[in-house]
Amino acid sequence: MGERRDFTDWFAELLHLKDVPFMGVPNYMFSIEYWLGGISASALAWQVLTGLLLLFYYEPSNAYNSTMSIIHNVPFGSIILSSHLYGAYIMIFAVYMHGLYVMLKGGYKKPRGFQWVLGVLMFVLTLGVAFIGYSLTGDVLATDAVDVGRGLLTALGLQSLIPIVFGNGTELDLFSRLLAWHITIAAAIILLFLLHFYLAEENGLMPRLKDAGYKAPAVINKNNNDLPPWWPRNFIYMVALVFMTWGIIILIPSILALPSVYPSIPILFSPHPGPSPTSPQAAAVPAYPPWFFLFIYKMLDMPFGLKIDEVLSMIVPVIILLIIPALDRNDKLHPLDRPGILALALIGLTWLIELSVWSAIQPGVPVNPSWATLVMLPPLVIIIAGIYVAHRSWVSVRDKALNGGKAESAKSTSWVLSKPAASIIGYVTAILAIIIIALSLALNPISDGPFIGVSWGAALLLLSASIFSYFYTNYI
Template identity: 30%
Template sequence: MGARKSMVLRVWDWLEGRYQVRSMMEGLLHVEIPRTARTYYFGGLTLFFFMVQAITGILLAIYYQPTPEAAYGSILFIMNQVNFGWLIRSIHAWSANLMIIYCVFHLLRVFFQAAYKPPRELTWVVGVLLLLLTLGFGFTGYLLPWDQRAYWATTVGSEAAGALPLVGEKLLVFLRGGTTVTARTLSRFFGTHVLVLPLAFAGVLLVHLVLLHVQGLADPTRKVGAKAVPEMGAGSTAKAGPQKRVGLLPFFPNYVLDEFIAWYVMLAVLIILVSLRPVGLAEPADPLVTPEHIKPEWYFLFVYQFFKVVPRVVGVLVPIIGGFLLLLLPFLDRNPHAEPRRRPFAIIAGVVTVIVIVAFSIWGLLS
């Protein structure tokens, strides 16, 4: 035991002497956040579900075969032959949905608390990119079981790209690897889902976390029109000893322990959902048989329904324009105030947008 401890200490001393690990860890952990940050857990929960996705996705990829001839059978093998395979697949599917939900909650929290205002413009932009990448995970992963529902939902969903003016046809061929959903489509979606998107998400997430640490978290109770300051970050490290600034809470261990409790609660919720509603599998994909009432996953229902009631070009351009407006929101909103009552236009626009999206989603579900 003593020899092992000595080895650990030698490794630690080696790292400390070259990379100043101790000061790096102190800079990361010894920071403070607003005590009123009751909704800041949404971002941490999104990170938790991403880690669940990564772990379960690696386990599924061990057995999955991304070819039309073998994909469906490999999913059946995972569910029926691999120990706890049905559980791993269900956890992967449910955590994907929960990850999208909490990513949206996190974005709404930032919007309604005006946490996108200076100096956090880039933090917002990076956060919107994370949401788009999360939706990309859902879109590319939905085809992989290669059953009827996955095949035809992907066919319908990818057709929207073909409605874009000028580049629509080429974009559709690029997405599918041809004019229809084939083995090339499955191969492209699999490669994007397990390699391109995880690497992109991890890189953008790292940038997001660095920006949060440097610029800090916005206090939702900050004064109207007050200049934003890094409530959490390098500028708020506790250098003055045990005294803490009024209204702030130590990130470690207080916030970290609270976040871990939230993770354990969501893990319990995830297990309950998986136990009550394990993910199944439809009939094998058949390009010659079109099933009735094919719809995309719930997070694309509003686009699907909107696409049905307006011209194709409008149905594609409006969500794209809306995405760009969302991305550029910090630069478009010039109102210097943070309190909701001082920014009625932004609040009303946000509430109306949420209501419209929910209404179109319900309409698409019931239609």
């Protein structure tokens, strides 16, 4: 134990980590919902690392063949490429969940209004960079995506932007432009993230709603001497979270790429590109978008005309998200005291799921007005009516619920893992991770890519579990 402290102190002194003005957090914040932004950041870091590696082998002049060459000829290439794809998926999913959590919790209220706006802008840029990255493979789905992109700009009367975004019509210019935009937008996301993180530190973390009395501004004072220091607690927890995120990013596409699994995977979730647009198989592939654009594609099938469909599916939602801090300016934080925002969040989430499933089942099929009404209207009515009833019921018991909750402090009877057991788990998982990594070195880095990916993903998850166990044993 002493040696561990000495190394920790040496490392902290080397990098002056104890002088870093990051904020420590109370114990209850070491829970996954408080770290969804950290998961997004971990996925972003993985995207940067793997993206830089892919740049060494990607050729804009021969997009599809160079992409397939990375899979079949570059050592560990299949792992890097498939995890880069699924890293984007995990990042987008985490951003969705983080935004929904912040919205329901009222985290956009003063003093975090601009912080929320930055988050919305990063979300939009993340979808944009994912669209472009998806198009860089040069497969049939990428060709369809580029055609759709050109059509959307044309429908909005923005034809003049087509050469800027998609080039002059040659394959080299198209993929050179897309690659340049991919890198540029990724750099913009990183810069906005740094500003977002800075504001999060300066504005202070948001405590539990009950600790803030369900009133804004809800801030944990960063100068509170009762808070444990940032180093090394937050750092160790974040390292475990990074390993967990990276393990999932590697493990899922590697499992899907296993020879016994890959033939049955729908192209919508395939870890590898589809067929070449010039191959005979291309004609049998529906024009599927990435899963995170499915709802937009179905909205574009609505019977309002392409221009109106675009505005309703892309521009209106972004504007609504951007102005939420201006729409909801009172100091109430309980979701049922904000029925409008709660309804907006639940309706948006329900429509997103409905339209995504519909698009996966019927990609590109025009929507009949009666079907649009049947799918979109009932959730709207049910959610608004349900929240109205819940809000009225809540108002009648609110004072008692908020002020009398402390009297109902029943003792917890939940099972708690003992510190010795957690320590044993930490050692066992670390040893297993080392064994799995050692065994993976015997595999061929080209032909056995999926098996190596499964090994590395599992090893990272085991290392994550080991670090979480160490954290629990020493800091909770």
